[in-house]
Amino acid sequence: VMCCCGPCAMYRRSALTLLLDQYEAQFFRGKPSDFGEDRHLTILMLKAGFRTEYVPDAIAATVVPHRLGPYLRQQLRWARSTFRDTFLALRLLPELDGYLTLDVIGQNLGPFLLAISTLAALAQLLIGGSIPWWTGLTIAAMTMVRCGVAAL
Numbered sequence: 001v002m003c004c005c006g007p008c009a010m011y012r013r014s015a016l017t018l019l020l021d022q023y024e025a026q027f028f029r030g031k032p033s034d035f036g037e038d039r040h041l042t043i044l045m046l047k048a049g050f051r052t053e054y055v056p057d058a059i060a061a062t063v064v065p066h067r068l069g070p071y072l073r074q075q076l077r078w079a080r081s082t083f084r085d086t087f088l089a090l091r092l093l094p095e096l097d098g099y100l101t102l103d104v105i106g107q108n109l110g111p112f113l114l115a116i117s118t119l120a121a122l123a124q125l126l127i128g129g130s131i132p133w134w135t136g137l138t139i140a141a142m143t144m145v146r147c148g149v150a151a152l
Helices: 013-024 037-047 068-095 098-128 133-151
Strands: none
16 A cells, blocks of 8 residues: 555554654655655655555544535645655555556556646647547546556
8 A cells, every 4th residue: 555544544653663753854855844644654664664554444534625625725735745755655666566556657647648638638729729639539548547457
């Protein structure tokens, strides 16, 4: 598991004690970081050689946003955390399960490709008055690959 979600995560005290200094001193690009602490701790655990595991029958309660504004801010924080901690985890990818490696690549490459496709389509619409067929094909292919990997 690449992110042990905050309200659902449990750690061995001995493992957490070893990484506490690194965890409390999160920096990104030279500045203190205060987002994505659950993902960051998961990556630190993996880098230290510990295993993370998904427990499908675990039950936990958490607070979720009820309005669009807070939800969008949450999603932005999560996206920033995903991108930041992916750089920390790049060296781990060859050691991970193939699905996790593909998932991490998809989480980061997919939005980038989608943004490029959208910008290219808008440019084409402004310049030529129509949107190219490959834009729809790209978006559909990315969706099929992502859903196919998840289904697999």
